[in-house]
Each structure stands twice: as C-alpha cells, then as structure tokens.
Amino acid sequence: MTVTLADVAARAGVSSATVSRVLNGNYPVAGSTRARVLRAVEELEYVVNGQARGLAAATSDLVGVLVNDIADPFFGIMAGAAQAEIAHGSRGGTGTCGGKLAVVCNTGGCPEAELTYLTLLQRQRAAGVIVTGGAAEGTEHTQAVTAKLARLASDGTRVVLCGRPPLPLDGDAATLAFDNRGGARRLTGHLLELGHRHIGYITGPENRSTTRHRLEGHRAALADHGLAADAERLTVGGDFGRAAGYRGARELLDAEPELTAIVAANDTAALGVCAALRERGLRVPQDVSVAGFDDLPFSVDAAPALTTVRLPLHEAGARAGRLVMGRESAPPGGVSVVTARLVTRASTAPPPAS
Amino acid sequence: MTVTLADVAARAGVSSATVSRVLNGNYPVAGSTRARVLRAVEELEYVVNGQARGLAAATSDLVGVLVNDIADPFFGIMAGAAQAEIAHGSRGGTGTCGGKLAVVCNTGGCPEAELTYLTLLQRQRAAGVIVTGGAAEGTEHTQAVTAKLARLASDGTRVVLCGRPPLPLDGDAATLAFDNRGGARRLTGHLLELGHRHIGYITGPENRSTTRHRLEGHRAALADHGLAADAERLTVGGDFGRAAGYRGARELLDAEPELTAIVAANDTAALGVCAALRERGLRVPQDVSVAGFDDLPFSVDAAPALTTVRLPLHEAGARAGRLVMGRESAPPGGVSVVTARLVTRASTAPPPAS
DNA sequence: CCACACATAGCAAGCGCTTACTGCGCGCCG
DNA sequence: CGGCGCGCAGTAAGCGCTTGCTATGTGTGG
Numbered sequence: 001m002t003v004t005l006a007d008v009a010a011r012a013g014v015s016s017a018t019v020s021r022v023l024n025g026n027y028p029v030a031g032s033t034r035a036r037v038l039r040a041v042e043e044l045e046y047v048v049n050g051q052a053r054g055l056a057a058a059t060s061d062l063v064g065v066l067v068n069d070i071a072d073p074f075f076g077i078m079a080g081a082a083q084a085e086i087a088h089g090s091r092g093g094t095g096t097c098g099g100k101l102a103v104v105c106n107t108g109g110c111p112e113a114e115l116t117y118l119t120l121l122q123r124q125r126a127a128g129v130i131v132t133g134g135a136a137e138g139t140e141h142t143q144a145v146t147a148k149l150a151r152l153a154s155d156g157t158r159v160v161l162c163g164r165p166p167l168p169l170d171g172d173a174a175t176l177a178f179d180n181r182g183g184a185r186r187l188t189g190h191l192l193e194l195g196h197r198h199i200g201y202i203t204g205p206e207n208r209s210t211t212r213h214r215l216e217g218h219r220a221a222l223a224d225h226g227l228a229a230d231a232e233r234l235t236v237g238g239d240f241g242r243a244a245g246y247r248g249a250r251e252l253l254d255a256e257p258e259l260t261a262i263v264a265a266n267d268t269a270a271l272g273v274c275a276a277l278r279e280r281g282l283r284v285p286q287d288v289s290v291a292g293f294d295d296l297p298f299s300v301d302a303a304p305a306l307t308t309v310r311l312p313l314h315e316a317g318a319r320a321g322r323l324v325m326g327r328e329s330a331p332p333g334g335v336s337v338v339t340a341r342l343v344t345r346a347s348t349a350p351p352p353a354s
Numbered sequence: 355m356t357v358t359l360a361d362v363a364a365r366a367g368v369s370s371a372t373v374s375r376v377l378n379g380n381y382p383v384a385g386s387t388r389a390r391v392l393r394a395v396e397e398l399e400y401v402v403n404g405q406a407r408g409l410a411a412a413t414s415d416l417v418g419v420l421v422n423d424i425a426d427p428f429f430g431i432m433a434g435a436a437q438a439e440i441a442h443g444s445r446g447g448t449g450t451c452g453g454k455l456a457v458v459c460n461t462g463g464c465p466e467a468e469l470t471y472l473t474l475l476q477r478q479r480a481a482g483v484i485v486t487g488g489a490a491e492g493t494e495h496t497q498a499v500t501a502k503l504a505r506l507a508s509d510g511t512r513v514v515l516c517g518r519p520p521l522p523l524d525g526d527a528a529t530l531a532f533d534n535r536g537g538a539r540r541l542t543g544h545l546l547e548l549g550h551r552h553i554g555y556i557t558g559p560e561n562r563s564t565t566r567h568r569l570e571g572h573r574a575a576l577a578d579h580g581l582a583a584d585a586e587r588l589t590v591g592g593d594f595g596r597a598a599g600y601r602g603a604r605e606l607l608d609a610e611p612e613l614t615a616i617v618a619a620n621d622t623a624a625l626g627v628c629a630a631l632r633e634r635g636l637r638v639p640q641d642v643s644v645a646g647f648d649d650l651p652f653s654v655d656a657a658p659a660l661t662t663v664r665l666p667l668h669e670a671g672a673r674a675g676r677l678v679m680g681r682e683s684a685p686p687g688g689v690s691v692v693t694a695r696l697v698t699r700a701s702t703a704p705p706p707a708s
Numbered sequence: 709c710c711a712c713a714c715a716t717a718g719c720a721a722g723c724g725c726t727t728a729c730t731g732c733g734c735g736c737c738g
Numbered sequence: 739c740g741g742c743g744c745g746c747a748g749t750a751a752g753c754g755c756t757t758g759c760t761a762t763g764t765g766t767g768g
Contacts, residue, residue: 002509004724015748020726027727030746045505050477051414052724054405055753061478062457070434070458076425083424083460087470101474103416104424104458106437116441120455123404124415151399155356242655271655278657297425301596301625303632303657358754369718374756381757384716406754409723 003046012040023048054125061100063324064121068109068133072240072268073296078132078162078317079104085321100127100325109133109208111141118148121157128158128324132317134210135164149173162320163311165209166335174323174330176316176338180210180293183309183340184217185224187291188263190307190342192225194350196261196289201231202238202248202273204265214265214293234259238269245272253280260288260351267292267299267308274302274347285349295343304346311340357400366394377402408479415454417678418475422463422487426594427650428620432486432516432671433458439675454481454679463487463562465495472502475511482512482678486671488564489518503527516674517665519563520689528677528684530670530692534564534647537663537694538571539578541645542617544661544696546579548704550615550643555585556592556602556627558619568619568647588613592623599626607634614642614705621646621653621662628656628701639703649697658700665694 009016014033021027022037029037040046054060063086067075083102103126105117114131121129129152136142146167153159153171161167166175191199201218204211215235222231236251238244245264249272252259262277264270270292277288284290284304292299295310316338322328330336363370368387375381376391383391394400408414417440421429437456457475461467468485475483483506490496500521507513507525515521520529545553555572558565573585590605592598599618603626606613616631618624624646628638636642638658646653649664670692676682684690 006724016725017727017749018747021747024726028746033747047473047476049409049479049724050474051405051408051479052753053726055403055409055723055755056725056727058726058753060405061474070424070437071427071430073425073427073430076427076430079458080424080460083458087459099474101457101471101478102459103455104433104437105441105456106434117455119401120404120415120453122401124455125403125405242651271652274657275655297596298625298652301629302655303628359756360754370755371719371757372717375717378756382715387717403754406723407756409725409753410755410757412723412756 003044004049005046008037008040008044008046011044012037058125060125060127062121062124062126063100063102064117064126064129065102065104066107066114066117066129066131066133067104068107070104070106073298074266074294074313075132077296077313078320081314081317082130082132082162082321082324085318085327086325088321088325088327109136109205111136111139111145114145115141115148118145118152122148122152122155126157128160130160130162130320130324131164132162132320133164134204134208134213137207137209137212139207158324158326160320160324162316163210163338169334172326172330173334175335176320176323177335178210178311178316178338179340180213181217181220183293183311183342184214184263185221186217186340186342187293187307187309188218188221189224190344191261191263191289191291191348192221192227194261194289194348196351197227198230198256198258198260199234200249200252200256200259200262201235202245202252202262202264202269203235204269205239206237211265218263238265240266240269242268242272242275245269246276247272249273249276250280253277253282261290261348262288263291263293265293267294267296267306270299270306270308270347271302285347287352289348289351291348300345302347307345307348308343309340310343312338357398358403359400362391362394362398362400365398366391412479414479414481416475416478416480417454417456418471418480418483419456419458420461420468420471420483420485420487421458422461424458424460426622427652428648428667429486431650431667432674435668435671436484436486436516436675436678439672439681440679442675442679442681463490463559465490465493465499468499469495469502472499472506476502476506476509480506480511482514484514484516484674484678485518486516486674487518488558488562488567491561491563491566493561512678512680514674514678516670517564517692523688526680526684527688529689530674530677531689532564532665532670532692533694534567535571535574537647537665537696538568538617539575540571540694540696541647541661541663542572542575543578544698545615545617545643545645545702546575546581548615548643548702550705551581552584552610552612552614553588554603554606554610554613554616555589556599556606556616556618556623557589558623559593560591565619572617592619594620594623596622596626596629599623600630601626603627603630604634607631607636615644615702616642617645617647619647621648621650621660624653624660624662624701625656639701641706643702643705645702654699656701661699661702662697663694664697666692 153169299306653660
C-alpha cells in the first residue's frame with residue numbers, strides 16, 4: 001500500500017541508495033539517472049517517511065513552540081511569526097522541501113504542562129524549541145523545567161527563550177528578553193506626568209515573571225515620584241483576563257474614591273476595566289484614565305483607543321524563529337533585550353480638575 | 355551521550371525487548387523485573403526515541419491542525435481547544451505517556467501552503483489532521499488539496515474538517531460544518547425586523563467558502579423581504595481584517611446616504627466599521643447599526659457591545675480534537691452541523707426616525 | 709513421576725532510510 | 739598503449755525500537 005524508497009528504486013531501475021541521493025541532493029548523480037528517479041517518484045506519488053529519515057540521519061523536522069495560551073493574540077502573533085520563519089524554505093509538491101514543522105504547544109502557563117511538552121518534544125528529538133511567555137516562579141516544577149531545558153540544550157536542541165528571563169543554558173541557546181519593567185515604568189510615569197496621584201493597578205497571574213516585572217516597573221515609577229506608600233493598597237490581583245480587569249476595576253473603585261487612573265497588566269484586562277467603568281457611568285478618560293500593556297491589534301479599536309506599551313511581538317517571534325533555525329546568530333552573551341515602547345492614545349488624559 | 359533502550363537493558367540486566375515491553379505495558383512482565391527496569395530508566399533519564407518507535411511500530415505521535423491565521427482568536431480558540439483534547443492523557447516525567455503532539459500550521463488561507471503542510475504531515479505519517487477554516491474555492495490548488503486529503507484519509511490518517519464544507523473522503527473522515535449561511539440570514543433578518551431597509555455588507559476574502567456562505571445568508575434574508583435589488587450595490591469586498599471594515603464602511607457611507615446599518619462578515623471587520631463611523635461623527639446604534647459575526651471574546655467589550663452571531667468555536671475545536679483522536683465517533687454520514695446563534699447586543703437598534 | 713500448560717524473558721528480524729565504503733568503467737597523461 | 743584518477747552507482751551496515759516466535763523455568767494434573 002505505502003510506497004517506499006525501494007519501490008521507487010525498483011521502478012527506476014536503480015538502487016535505493018541512488019534514490020535517496022537524488023532526493024537529498026548532496027551527492028553527485030548523473031542527470032539521466034536523476035531524471036529517471038524523479039519520474040518514478042512522481043508516478044508512484046512517493047513521499048519520504050520522515051521518521052525513518054530522521055532515525056537514519058539523526059535529524060528532525062520538528063521545532064517546538066511553547067505558548068501559554070494560543071487563543072490569546074499575544075501568543076498567536078509570536079507563534080505565527082515564528083512559524084513562518086521555521087517553515088521558511090518549504091516548497092509544495094511531492095519533491096524535497098526544506099523548512100521544518102512547528103509544533104505549537106499550549107501550556108496554559110502551567111509548568112507541569114511545559115514539562116510534559118518538553119518531554120514529548122525531546123522524544124521526537126526536536127531540532128529546536130522556542131519557549132514564549134513569562135516563566136512561572138517559585139514552584140518546584142520551575143526548576144524541573146529549567147533542568148529539562150538545560151538537558152535539551154546540551155543534547156544539541158536549539159533552545160530560544162522569547163519573552164522569558166534568561167537561563168544559564170549550555171548549548172546553542174538564546175534569549176529574547178522583553179523589557180517589561182522598563183515599559184511599565186514609562187507607562188505609569190506617563191500617568192504621573194499627566195498629574196495622576198491615585199493610580200490603581202491590576203496585576204497578571206501570580207508567580208509569573210512577567211507579572212512581577214511589570215508590577216516592579218509600575219512601583220518604580222511611583223517611587224520615582226515619592227508615591228510608594230499607596231502602591232500596595234491600590235494593587236489588586238488579576239490573571240491577564242478580561243474578567244479580572246472588570247472585577248479589579250470595581251474593587252479599586254470601591255476601595256479608593258479618589259482614584260483617577262487604572263493600569264492593567266495587559267490590554268485584555270484593560271478592556272474589562274473600561275467595561276466596568278462604563279457600567280458605573282464613569283467616562284474614559286475624562287473621569288478615569290485607563291492603560292494596558294502589549295498593544296494588541298484590538299487596542300487601537302477600543303473606544304477610546306487604549307494607551308498601552310507596545311511590544312514588537314511579531315518581530316520578536318520572527319527573530320526567535322530565525323534563531324532557532326540557526327539562520328541568525330545570538331548576540332554575544334546570548335541575551336538580547338526587546339524594547340517596550342510607550343504608546344499614548346485616547347484613554348489617558350489629565351485627571352479631572354475637581 | 356544519548357541513552358538508548360539497550361543501555362537501559364544492560365543496566366537492568368535484561369534484554370531490550372523486556373524494557374520495551376515494560377515501557378509499553380502490553381505484555382506480561384514480572385513485577386520485580388518491571389521495577390528494576392523502571393529504576394534503570396529513572397537513573398539513566400531515558401527518553402524513548404519517538405522516531406524509532408514510530409518507525410518500528412508504524413505509529414505516530416503527531417496530529418496536524420491547519421489554521422488560516424493563528425494570530426486570529428477565531429482560529430486560536432479552536433486550535434487551543436483541539437490541542438487540549440489531543441494532548442489529553444499526557445503525563446509528565448520521564449515515563450510513558452499517552453496523548454499526542456498537535457502540530458499547528460499557519461496557512462494564511464493559502465491553498466499552496468495547505469498543500470505544503472499536508473505533505474509535511476504526510477511525511478511524518480501524522481496520525482490525524484484537522485483542517486479548520488473555510489476552504490479556498492475555484493483555484494486549481496483547491497483540487498490538489500482535496501486530492502491530498504483524500505490520499506491521507508485512504509492511507510489511514512484521520513481527517514477532520516472543522517468549519518469547512520464536507521468533502522467526499524474515503525477513510526476515517528468527519529466534518530463539522532458551521533452554519534454560516536443560516537447565521538448570516540438570521541443576523542440580517544434581525545436588522546430587517548428592526549426596520550432597516552438600507553443595509554451595507556462587507557464581505558470576507560474572495561473565493562472562500564465562508565465568505566460565500568455568509569453572503570448568501572445575508573442575501574437570502576434580503577430576498578425574504580423583497581429587497582434583493584439593492585444587495586449588489588451595497589456589498590463591498592473585504593478580507594476579515596479590521597482595515598477592510600474601516601475602508602468598507604467609508605465606501606458604503608459615500609455610496610449610500612440612506613444607509614442605516616452595516617453588516618460585516620466578521621467581528622474584526624465590524625470593529626473597523628465602528629471606527630470609521632465614529633470618525634464621521636455617526637453614533638452606533640442611534641445613527642447606524644453595526645453587526646459582526648463569530649462573537650469573539652472582545653466583541654462583548656466593544657463600545658457599544660457588538661451584535662453578532664455566536665459560533666461555538668471552543669466546543670467545535672474540542673469536538674474536532676476528540677474526533678481526530680477517535681475518542682468520539684462521527685455521526686452517520688460523517689457531517690455534523692454546528693449551529694450559529696444570533697446574539698443581539700447594543701450595536702443594533704431601529705433605524706433613526708427621520 | 710512425567711507430560712503439559714502457562715508465565716516470562718530473549719532472539720532476531722525487520723520498519724524505511726542514510727551513508728561510509730567498495731566497485732566499475734572511462735578519459736587522460738606520460 | 740598502460741595505469742591512474744575520477745565520476746557514478748551499488749552494497750550493506752546500521753539508526754533505536756517493536757514484536758512474532760522460541761526458549762526456559764515453574765506448577766499442575768494424570
């Protein structure tokens with residue numbers, strides 16, 4: 001039923017070695033022979049068996065891409081860009097084609113799931129792995145994940161960390177670190193400059209590096225203006241979700257009547273904040289200013305358009321893809337910082353005069 | 355460097371066959387032997403070689419998921435849900451684990467890319483393939499894609515079409531067809547019932563089944579009310595993108611001063627429509643009603659909240675995942691229709707009295 | 709007490725491909 | 739005109755694992 005190299009060889013009247021060489025093209029084969037082989041391939045609709053090839057050549061066509069939530073455009077954008085680079089060079093048809101297959105794995109940000117996927121990828125002897133999104137911190141699995149990554153790296157799998165703090169890895173590893181702290185600091189700084197003095201903050205999920213860094217940036221800005229005191233009280237927990245923003249905003253509003261601005265740890269939550277505000281009859285930005293983080297595509301379309309911090313997700317994903325494919329080399333030290341740029345739009349304005 | 359079955363066998367003082375059987379667990383092995391083997395596996399941090407296993411057992415741990423645009427939540431939601439089902443049963447650690455690896459492939463809706471990925475998947479002897487999103491129609495590659503799918507199906511790969519018209523496939527194939535036409539018809543029907551008579555329509559990309567079905571539904575509703583005449587004139591082309599909605603709305607407004615409602619082929623475009631309207635000083639829904647399609651998560655947060663048609667994307671994706679894993683069986687005939695429910699929110703209202 | 713059945717473990721033959729290494733025939737130089 | 743080297747093609751040894759079949763040891767019934 002299934003056509004093998006040997007079938008093609010028989011049909012073309014050559015040995016299977018010759019067919020293999022024609023298909024891989026790194027060995028001289030006479031033009032006439034090659035043509036005969038290719039015709040046989042065509043006629044038989046032969047498709048190489050990737051597993052057998054991988055086994056024999058000790059290579060793999062797979063590259064893993066771990067994301068926290070594939071339904072979230074934040075990750076979708078990075079994953080899409082990375083995949084485009086990874087698949088790059090592919091050509092259709094029955095013939096040979098370069099490029100690899102990206103395996104996008106949804107971890108839900110759970111270190112155990114990360115570990116599972118990493119093991120699965122290791123089983124397939126993946127050529128590389130891109131890990132996106134913040135790292136969970138402080139759980140025992142975190143360490144296991146690090147160990148696994150170290151293992152992969154030292155086994156020759158290219159490891160790229162994208163939007164996650166650098167890790168000391170042996171082999172061919174690189175890190176694209178997002179400047180979450182700096183971005184958050186500039187964002188809150190912007191609000192402070194506008195004159196806000198009572199600024200609420202809705203965090204991301206607990207124990208994640210991204211959450212921590214953004215919060216640290218926010219607090220650093222407050223400290224710059226000698227406002228560190230209130231910080232704790234005006235911070236409520238969230239999870240990057242829209243509902244958390246909604247809930248958090250209500251909570252903040254109840255706790256602090258003088259509140260004039262709310263910063264959410266990301267755009268999605270900021271949208272929830274806006275909804276809660278609207279519901280209370282508060283206008284954005286006249287009564288309360290709102291800011292997010294990430295600058296996802298929908299943020300510009302929110303009403304009012306959201307002030308946020310832009311992370312070049314597409315570019316970072318593409319770069320991660322190139323790094324994992326070895327098409328671009330890592331900077332010395334292996335770590336390069338991705339800058340986060342403040343984008344001011346209509347959702348922030350000076351606080352009401354009152 | 356890399357640990358093999360034989361290494362484990364040597365360490366445990368058994369043959370490699372025994373180790374294999376312990377790991378696969380479908381053959382009686384004495385308890386004491388099993389324990390010894392497992393300890394050796396642990397000590398050596400052995401991880402099976404998926405390629406070798408696949409080759410020997412003629413199986414695969416891979417399942418492909420083709421999507422048009424991974425950065426679009428429409429696909430992200432389905433892919434995420436499907437993947438959760440596909441990975442289901444996985445357990446961490448070094449030991450055995452069930453579940454498979456989902457390979458999410460971004461095709462950009464381009465049939466050539468679909469073909470390429472399908473071939474890549476075929477090379478890896480994927481256990482199954484889920485194809486999501488509408489099909490391109492009328493290009494010569496469309497036929498090639500169909501042929502490739504037929505080939506895969508008859509080779510034993512489970513094929514699941516999710517949100518794409520059914521195809522006559524041999525093997526173990528199933529289709530989850532979205533009721534785009536019915537949904538669109540109900541949506542436009544809603545607008546007509548509100549009293550609108552001049553309704554603009556912004557389509558999806560050309561030559562895609564989804565675009566065609568939604569437009570057909572829209573026109574069917576118009577025809578129901580004897581309004582088929584204007585349909586052509588009040589339809590402008592789009593591509594499911596936000597910018598297309600923006601552009602389309604301006605175009606429609608210029609062409610038809612009496613316009614009181616605009617239907618976009620999806621929510622993303624509807625957001626662009628709202629932006630254009632705001633820019634012209636038109637209020638939604640007092641001056642112009644707007645409706646989308648899909649009910650993506652952000653639609654409820656738009657201002658005003660978008661009237662749209664809800665497609666149970668999560669559920670459909672999960673179901674596709676179960677089908678491709680053989681954990682749920684296809685309905686007789688292989689096709690099951692996913693219903694599209696009208697969701698009326700604040701963006702639609704009766705036309706202005708004038 | 710022997711034959712036979714059953715429970716385990718080992719042997720070895722692949723799975724389909726890559727890739728040294730070997731073999732062959734030809735043209736060219738001396 | 740002989741030998742050498744080169745350009746191609748073939749041979750075969752794996753890659754790491756699964757699995758049908760065989761071998762061994764123990765317990766049981768006749």
